[in-house]
Amino acid sequence: MNFTKHNQAVLDLDSSDPAVRVKALRFIKNNIIGNKTKKDLYIGLNVIPKLVTFFIETEGVDPEVQIQAAIVLGSFAYGGEENVTEIVKHEAVKPLLECISSKNDPRLIEAAARALKAIYKCPTANKNDIFQGYHLQDLITLLDPDALKPKTDREKIASVHTAELAATIIARCCDTNEQQIQIAQAGAFPKLVNLLTCGFSKAQEAALDALAYLCRENSDFGKEIVKTKSETNEDPVKIMLNLIRDKSPTMRLISAKCLTHLCRAKAIDEYLNDITLAVLPTLVKLLDEKGPVREEAPHVLAYLIRDNEELQKAACDSEAVSKLAEFVTHISDQNSSYYDPLGDGDKLKENALMALAAISSLTDEGRKLVVDAKIIPHIVAAMSHRSYGVRAAACQCTRSLSRSVHILRTNLVDAGIATPLFKLLSDESTDVQTMACATLCNIVLEFSPMRKQIMEQGGIEKLVKLVHSPDNTLRLNAIWALKNLVYHAESEVKYRVMEVLTYQTMEKLIEDPELDVQEKALNLLRNLACPKPEDIEEVFNGLTESRLMNIIESKLCCSWSEEIIKQILFVINNIATGNENHKKTIMSRTNILTHIKNYMSHQNPDIRVAAVWCLINLTWMEDKHSSSQLRVRELRQFGFEDIVKNMANDENLDVREKVKMALVQFSQA
Amino acid sequence: MFAANDSETEIYYASESPPDLDSDLEENNAHDEDLEAANDAIEDLSNRRNNNDFNTTNMDLDGEYTSEDEEQRPHISPAAGHAFQRLIDPYTTRHHRRSSSQRIRGFSPLNSRLLRRTNAITPSFLTQHVKHNKELGLESINGAGSKELGQFRLPESSFLRAGMTFSGTQNLMNTQQPSQRDEEWEVKVTVHYVNYKTGTAIGLMEALNVPNSSNTVVTYWEGEMIDFVNHSLWTDKWNSTPDIDLQHWKKFDAFRQMDVRSIIRGTPTKEWFQEACQKYIFMRWKEHYFVNVTAQESGLTIAGFYYICIRRSDGTIEGYYFDPVSTPYQKLTLKPLLKGNGVSFCDYSFN
Numbered sequence A: 001m002n003f004t005k006h007n008q009a010v011l012d013l014d015s016s017d018p019a020v021r022v023k024a025l026r027f028i029k030n031n032i033i034g035n036k037t038k039k040d041l042y043i044g045l046n047v048i049p050k051l052v053t054f055f056i057e058t059e060g061v062d063p064e065v066q067i068q069a070a071i072v073l074g075s076f077a078y079g080g081e082e083n084v085t086e087i088v089k090h091e092a093v094k095p096l097l098e099c100i101s102s103k104n105d106p107r108l109i110e111a112a113a114r115a116l117k118a119i120y121k122c123p124t125a126n127k128n129d130i131f132q133g134y135h136l137q138d139l140i141t142l143l144d145p146d147a148l149k150p151k152t153d154r155e156k157i158a159s160v161h162t163a164e165l166a167a168t169i170i171a172r173c174c175d176t177n178e179q180q181i182q183i184a185q186a187g188a189f190p191k192l193v194n195l196l197t198c199g200f201s202k203a204q205e206a207a208l209d210a211l212a213y214l215c216r217e218n219s220d221f222g223k224e225i226v227k228t229k230s231e232t233n234e235d236p237v238k239i240m241l242n243l244i245r246d247k248s249p250t251m252r253l254i255s256a257k258c259l260t261h262l263c264r265a266k267a268i269d270e271y272l273n274d275i276t277l278a279v280l281p282t283l284v285k286l287l288d289e290k291g292p293v294r295e296e297a298p299h300v301l302a303y304l305i306r307d308n309e310e311l312q313k314a315a316c317d318s319e320a321v322s323k324l325a326e327f328v329t330h331i332s333d334q335n336s337s338y339y340d341p342l343g344d345g346d347k348l349k350e351n352a353l354m355a356l357a358a359i360s361s362l363t364d365e366g367r368k369l370v371v372d373a374k375i376i377p378h379i380v381a382a383m384s385h386r387s388y389g390v391r392a393a394a395c396q397c398t399r400s401l402s403r404s405v406h407i408l409r410t411n412l413v414d415a416g417i418a419t420p421l422f423k424l425l426s427d428e429s430t431d432v433q434t435m436a437c438a439t440l441c442n443i444v445l446e447f448s449p450m451r452k453q454i455m456e457q458g459g460i461e462k463l464v465k466l467v468h469s470p471d472n473t474l475r476l477n478a479i480w481a482l483k484n485l486v487y488h489a490e491s492e493v494k495y496r497v498m499e500v501l502t503y504q505t506m507e508k509l510i511e512d513p514e515l516d517v518q519e520k521a522l523n524l525l526r527n528l529a530c531p532k533p534e535d536i537e538e539v540f541n542g543l544t545e546s547r548l549m550n551i552i553e554s555k556l557c558c559s560w561s562e563e564i565i566k567q568i569l570f571v572i573n574n575i576a577t578g579n580e581n582h583k584k585t586i587m588s589r590t591n592i593l594t595h596i597k598n599y600m601s602h603q604n605p606d607i608r609v610a611a612v613w614c615l616i617n618l619t620w621m622e623d624k625h626s627s628s629q630l631r632v633r634e635l636r637q638f639g640f641e642d643i644v645k646n647m648a649n650d651e652n653l654d655v656r657e658k659v660k661m662a663l664v665q666f667s668q669a
Numbered sequence B: 001m002f003a004a005n006d007s008e009t010e011i012y013y014a015s016e017s018p019p020d021l022d023s024d025l026e027e028n029n030a031h032d033e034d035l036e037a038a039n040d041a042i043e044d045l046s047n048r049r050n051n052n053d054f055n056t057t058n059m060d061l062d063g064e065y066t067s068e069d070e071e072q073r074p075h076i077s078p079a080a081g082h083a084f085q086r087l088i089d090p091y092t093t094r095h096h097r098r099s100s101s102q103r104i105r106g107f108s109p110l111n112s113r114l115l116r117r118t119n120a121i122t123p124s125f126l127t128q129h130v131k132h133n134k135e136l137g138l139e140s141i142n143g144a145g146s147k148e149l150g151q152f153r154l155p156e157s158s159f160l161r162a163g164m165t166f167s168g169t170q171n172l173m174n175t176q177q178p179s180q181r182d183e184e185w186e187v188k189v190t191v192h193y194v195n196y197k198t199g200t201a202i203g204l205m206e207a208l209n210v211p212n213s214s215n216t217v218v219t220y221w222e223g224e225m226i227d228f229v230n231h232s233l234w235t236d237k238w239n240s241t242p243d244i245d246l247q248h249w250k251k252f253d254a255f256r257q258m259d260v261r262s263i264i265r266g267t268p269t270k271e272w273f274q275e276a277c278q279k280y281i282f283m284r285w286k287e288h289y290f291v292n293v294t295a296q297e298s299g300l301t302i303a304g305f306y307y308i309c310i311r312r313s314d315g316t317i318e319g320y321y322f323d324p325v326s327t328p329y330q331k332l333t334l335k336p337l338l339k340g341n342g343v344s345f346c347d348y349s350f351n
Helices: A005-012 A018-032 A036-044 A047-056 A063-077 A081-089 A093-099 A106-121 A135-142 A153-172 A177-185 A188-195 A201-214 A219-227 A236-243 A249-264 A269-286 A291-305 A309-317 A320-329 A345-359 A364-372 A376-382 A388-401 A405-409 A418-426 A430-443 A451-456 A459-466 A472-485 A491-501 A503-510 A515-528 A533-543 A545-556 A562-575 A580-587 A590-599 A605-618 A626-638 A640-645 A653-666 B008-012 B032-046 B092-097 B100-105 B110-118 B123-141 B242-250 B260-265 B270-279
Strands: B165-171 B184-195 B200-208 B217-225 B280-290 B305-311 B317-322 B330-336
Touching: A005 A018, A005 A036, A018 A036, A018 A063, A036 A047, A036 A063, A036 A081, A047 A063, A047 A093, A063 A081, A063 A093, A063 A106, A081 A106, A093 A106, A106 A153, A135 A153, A135 A177, A153 A188, A153 A201, A177 A188, A177 A201, A177 A219, A188 A201, A188 A219, A201 A219, A201 A236, A201 A249, A219 A236, A219 A249, A236 A249, A236 A269, A249 A269, A249 A291, A269 A291, A269 A309, A291 A309, A291 A320, A291 A345, A309 A320, A309 A345, A309 A364, A320 A345, A320 A364, A320 A376, A345 A364, A345 A376, A345 A388, A364 A388, A376 A388, A388 A418, A388 A430, A418 A430, A418 A451, A418 A459, A430 A451, A430 A459, A430 A472, A451 A459, A459 A472, A459 A491, A472 A491, A472 A515, A491 A503, A491 A515, A491 A533, A503 A515, A503 A533, A503 A545, A515 A533, A515 A545, A515 A562, A533 A545, A533 A562, A533 A580, A545 A562, A545 A590, A562 A580, A562 A590, A562 A605, A580 A590, A580 A605, A580 A626, A590 A605, A590 A626, A605 A626, A605 A640, A605 A653, A626 A640, A626 A653, A640 A653, B165 B317, B184 B330, B200 B280, B242 B305, B242 B317, B270 B280
Parallel strands: none
Antiparallel strands: B165 B184, B165 B330, B184 B200, B200 B217, B217 B280, B280 B305, B305 B317, B317 B330
16 A cells, blocks of 8 residues: 555655656646546645645745746646636735746746636636736736747747747736726737737737737727837738738637727728728638637627628628528537537537627618528527527527518517517526517517517516616616507507506606616607507606606706607607697796707707607697697797797708798697 | 699690690790700700610600500601601690691791600600619619719608508599499508618508408508619519509609609709609508408408608608509508697607
């Protein structure tokens, strides 16, 4: 009976003889490389804290021991999230960060950087440590392969490798705007741009990755990067447009990603042609690759074409939809051998669905392509996928398709999308709930055959529940859905909705901290207060006249939000189509009348039109009722007739037409 | 304002009222617009080798008359030297109302007669220009834009907006058999989607108290706006032809007051178009399927489509149904359905 070799090796780490320690470390390293079981074994033997001590008590620790210990730690870190958690738990990060200081042995720097790269790949690792002390500066220094003064060829290659590692760490620690700023201020841009020209593809890829994350959603940085020339006086964008034709698919992908981020950051507007002719087709062709490249390409593609109709049309002209559809048709096979065993099949499905959602988001052309690819049944199936990312992406895809009245009424109904979608409102993931709710906004419209089904399944109750959510987007989508639900709805439906929602809640939403929510709540009020006087009366009863008028008066003062002004003017307009009492209520509030008067000269024609409509309805002649005549005279005295007379030459045709209508009504009293 | 106009001759005069044919000064009454248009025609002719839309060889009409005009036409003997003089003007029926003094004096000078003939609108003439107009339209869509049109987006109207409901009737106007009882049913239309950028609209149409049917019949329709960017006057589908298009557009009062010649012969000019679009929105509405009953149950057909004119000032809609196998010119008359004392607006938006 004796200690196992492994136990022995761990014990040897305590030896005072550095040679013994080094031998033990080498032994451990050789055992754990690529071997998860052995990694777990050694972790079980509590080897990690021992390794960490070599960095903390640096006095009398042989540099070779430190180097080997760093290599071993790195190897553990490459073994997955659990291992990284262990490493982080034992506070290995800070000591490792100390190792990358340029005063250290380059081999130690390289080994420590490699370990850190693996650690930061894990999303749960805390990234704040880098931004303390000199660590960030050390990293930036390493971006220059010459900084460590390599002499031999071997040393030169090692320093390029270190530069690559440093760039990757930067790429992974660049999530927030503050982090972007700090890294940029430390002087990352010129060094990264230089790295683009070093000729070593892995380093170039790492530099591209870092630049991509530094300019993500950051217009200033995007523009700055574009202006930063390399030491050889080359233009970074031109370099990237070159690298996008590289023979390596990974290089092509990362170049495309970097250019995409620059494009989205509005930093390369003058290169639009290149984006359409080089970046987009490259991404589409990358869909033919295997593994991680194929997985990430749809994600980048989706990001590139988001909100951009032109690019979406270009994507429609390419083979993108048919290729992406292929990925989705295998969606029900949870463990299909179709998918790369080393790849992430779930991620591929999710990204493919998101890309399809993007292609069909703004144009009917895109939607038709996606529908014709016959994947709607697979989208429905994806709504019960094990991965929440896939479920959310399925909703996003449905949402894009549901923006077409035609598709809403035909393909989506036929596929039976209503029930699975409704179920997702109760999903465990808030992301999924939010996305499902966004889609339901379109599904509940009056001309959608699925509306009745949703209501019967308790849609109103569910939406009202979500309207109280602390999540801003979810709350917005819920009130949006309710507002759409009462668009052109029968009085019974309106009554039912308000019975569940209550006017009190609606009032609260009208004062919501989010302006978007306020606007949708006002739109709901507008839809409730029409088309019949009975509907208006309901609103008066529900809110009470004084509260209703107070809401109106206070919102009319929100002159900074045109959307809110528009909605509130239409609330007034609709009330003004009611009975005598309703009209009188508006007439009696001079504040309101004054605001209407002022808004008639607003620079937004939609607002001017809405204001004139208010006037038209207040001067509406019902069978020459004497009270109508009285109102007309009152409004004339208030100055309205003169104002509209002066609007006869308004630049907007609709305004001019309504002004004519108003003048005719004035002429009748 | 929306009386159907069966008098064909009026369309060829650009002015408000038809020329007074019994006037002694008939030849001098050739209206300014006629002459202007005629002058353009002369210019076109001199350029005709370069200008493909004025193909004079096709203007030789032998036997090609429009179906409406059954009156005898006098033949005009050709003068030497110009191909177009061999033309027979199918629309010379207006001359038959000449006063005796005019008949004695003879027709108007050869000059103006020739001018009028060159402005004759013939079927082949139409086809040439429709093609040309379509190309111009496509240019606009693709961004090149003709000089006259530019990039144009139809101004919006409050009445053509999602949520608007209209009600009225559809009449079967059977002019050929006046003895047949007029059929009429009530119609309600709700517009549910309007996109001024793509010039499209979508809605539902409901026919109530349809004879021989107990249900109301609801159909789904999609509409195109005539904005000369996305859609032109020429349908080019649904069994229609430029001839048929013209016949139907002519039925609208709006067209009677316009220089139709210039529409057909060349580009719809900015002036004409702006004038038309100040007052009206023209559309075509095509029903695509039945919503609440089957086609058979309804006893109705939706094979045809409507030519639509929406008046901006009050939202009144006039429409004519065209279907090659149905009685022509069934008229649709609608106005905004107001359930309150005024016009209210509800609204939705896609998320």
